[in-house]
Amino acid sequence: METKQTDIKLKNPVRCIVKLGGAAITCKNDFEKINEGNLVTVSSQLRETMMSGSSSGSVLEMDWSKRPGISEPSVTVDAFKDQQVLDYNSFVVIHGAGSFGHFQASKSGVHKGGLNQPLVKAGFVATRISVTSLNLEIVRALAREGIPSVAMSPFSCGWSTRERNIASADVATVVDALDSGFVPVLHGDAVLDESLGCTILSGDLIISHLASHLKPQFVVFLTDVFGVYDRPPSEPNAILLREIAVREDGSWFVVKPTFDKKVEISVASHDTTGGMVTKISEAAMIAKLGIDVYIVKAATEHSLMALSGKLRDKIPEDWLGTVIRYVS
Amino acid sequence: METKQTDIKLKNPVRCIVKLGGAAITCKNDFEKINEGNLVTVSSQLRETMMSGSSSGSVLEMDWSKRPGISEPSVTVDAFKDQQVLDYNSFVVIHGAGSFGHFQASKSGVHKGGLNQPLVKAGFVATRISVTSLNLEIVRALAREGIPSVAMSPFSCGWSTRERNIASADVATVVDALDSGFVPVLHGDAVLDESLGCTILSGDLIISHLASHLKPQFVVFLTDVFGVYDRPPSEPNAILLREIAVREDGSWFVVKPTFDKKVEISVASHDTTGGMVTKISEAAMIAKLGIDVYIVKAATEHSLMALSGKLRDKIPEDWLGTVIRYVS
Numbered sequence: 001m002e003t004k005q006t007d008i009k010l011k012n013p014v015r016c017i018v019k020l021g022g023a024a025i026t027c028k029n030d031f032e033k034i035n036e037g038n039l040v041t042v043s044s045q046l047r048e049t050m051m052s053g054s055s056s057g058s059v060l061e062m063d064w065s066k067r068p069g070i071s072e073p074s075v076t077v078d079a080f081k082d083q084q085v086l087d088y089n090s091f092v093v094i095h096g097a098g099s100f101g102h103f104q105a106s107k108s109g110v111h112k113g114g115l116n117q118p119l120v121k122a123g124f125v126a127t128r129i130s131v132t133s134l135n136l137e138i139v140r141a142l143a144r145e146g147i148p149s150v151a152m153s154p155f156s157c158g159w160s161t162r163e164r165n166i167a168s169a170d171v172a173t174v175v176d177a178l179d180s181g182f183v184p185v186l187h188g189d190a191v192l193d194e195s196l197g198c199t200i201l202s203g204d205l206i207i208s209h210l211a212s213h214l215k216p217q218f219v220v221f222l223t224d225v226f227g228v229y230d231r232p233p234s235e236p237n238a239i240l241l242r243e244i245a246v247r248e249d250g251s252w253f254v255v256k257p258t259f260d261k262k263v264e265i266s267v268a269s270h271d272t273t274g275g276m277v278t279k280i281s282e283a284a285m286i287a288k289l290g291i292d293v294y295i296v297k298a299a300t301e302h303s304l305m306a307l308s309g310k311l312r313d314k315i316p317e318d319w320l321g322t323v324i325r326y327v328s
Numbered sequence: 329m330e331t332k333q334t335d336i337k338l339k340n341p342v343r344c345i346v347k348l349g350g351a352a353i354t355c356k357n358d359f360e361k362i363n364e365g366n367l368v369t370v371s372s373q374l375r376e377t378m379m380s381g382s383s384s385g386s387v388l389e390m391d392w393s394k395r396p397g398i399s400e401p402s403v404t405v406d407a408f409k410d411q412q413v414l415d416y417n418s419f420v421v422i423h424g425a426g427s428f429g430h431f432q433a434s435k436s437g438v439h440k441g442g443l444n445q446p447l448v449k450a451g452f453v454a455t456r457i458s459v460t461s462l463n464l465e466i467v468r469a470l471a472r473e474g475i476p477s478v479a480m481s482p483f484s485c486g487w488s489t490r491e492r493n494i495a496s497a498d499v500a501t502v503v504d505a506l507d508s509g510f511v512p513v514l515h516g517d518a519v520l521d522e523s524l525g526c527t528i529l530s531g532d533l534i535i536s537h538l539a540s541h542l543k544p545q546f547v548v549f550l551t552d553v554f555g556v557y558d559r560p561p562s563e564p565n566a567i568l569l570r571e572i573a574v575r576e577d578g579s580w581f582v583v584k585p586t587f588d589k590k591v592e593i594s595v596a597s598h599d600t601t602g603g604m605v606t607k608i609s610e611a612a613m614i615a616k617l618g619i620d621v622y623i624v625k626a627a628t629e630h631s632l633m634a635l636s637g638k639l640r641d642k643i644p645e646d647w648l649g650t651v652i653r654y655v656s
Binding site: 031032060061062063064065066073075077080081083103104107108115117118119121122123124125126128129130132133136139140143146148149150151152153155156157158160170172173176177180181182192197198 | 359360388389390391392393394401403405408409411431432435436443445446447449450451452453454456457458460461464467468471474476477478479480481483484485486488498500501504505508509510520525526
């Protein structure tokens, strides 16, 4: 695997890599529609947990672009004049596609490769337009909360794959952005694949790769259910898996609650990048590095708790979510 | 100067690097407003000149995202089924900011650096939001014409500067995109600067850098006037400079028409990246490499002529524009 910089030295350690699940921030069954309510709450929780410890006052908006119905920029430059430099925890944000990109990718079969076919090539372009338009809206939502977010689209950053595994990743540019005090915002993307021509690089694979290089203190997956269940969460008797332990060899078992039977895993059929099985496997890879992974419902008190990092000390009894941890 | 790949080998030579001037594709005095009419015509002319020589039939749209007032995607996948792979000329597109980004950059002084100041940091984020939103719209306009356009935002591609000169540029990713049959779309951007912290990297500097590495057959600057004039083009007696010759040492002189007096150059005061002086200097740098540069009014018969490459053989008497060429 090739990265531009093998020996990574960060000015400040990365506190958290957070995944905004496509299902949590978009309306799943509504083509290219953002779940505005969730996105605003998620952005606000990210601000609160990033800025914790700093004596920040008002929110200083960093999105000065035109808003619907308003023709002039609304920024008050004077508000920044007396502002102290804020100390904040280093975060990296990665988001999924949800109702953006999946239609374009599945109609054209971008994940299967074959850029010499006009349909695949068009689908590649169309997929990137869709996911980058979602990326822009997420960067804007974060910036409106005063988070210094910068878009880093994997394809254009030179991320590529070989047989769908990451072959090249530009971690150095992510590090430069972090060292300059920015919050990089990456996303699942259509990328070039050395053997297939092209494919879809999922947000989960990106997280796994960045986690192994940036060594964050913890990783949070924000999703649209309370965590990982023993069967599809829509089923009446679905049980939330509260704690999963990962062994040295990457295999995993449920610690809490205790079961006798085999665990079924929910896989949404429309998810071209794999569903919960991929998620647990990827999470297990991260946990193996000694990094706690929390899978939690977005825009709840439970996600706020996970993002705060307090779960590293103690998991409260009333906390709802799935913790995935390494056991030696 | 550091580039990821010093010895560049392209599958197909680059025919043209084209700059879409900010003034040509946006409404200068209207905050963050695209000149839709010009953008559509420019995109259509680019399609025509890229596809010349191929027996292309209907336009196969590559923007399958939601359009205003329409909730469903409108793509007809069947249309791609019998489509032959199109041969086309390799183009790279770079665009300016116009009424996007300039407000944010000048309010915060991003070009002067100082990322430790909250206002500059916020301005950096705000500038990038504005220019990347323009970039997305340009990529979409090109894709609607069937051009396989892919966004490559310089900051996220790892472009950075030292004292405002390019220190690092990811040309290899541009080459990979070209070799895979895509049309990279770059833009002037806020970037990290090793000495200043940050600055604005102009589209013209990007073109100059890419031209020296990719060696295109010719370069076209699309602007909102007919070319370079001897004085501000708004003045009644302004004379269009039809041909400028560049010497080995980078100095230049007007060949056509013939003058006795010193040439005045128009510099728009709102242009944070420099106006015509920068443009001629950058164009002269390119011409020195033996690459013809055409500065021409966007969305006219003259721009179509320039983009077609026919000017390399002969400049017709009725062609309006400025040619900048090397003389040995």
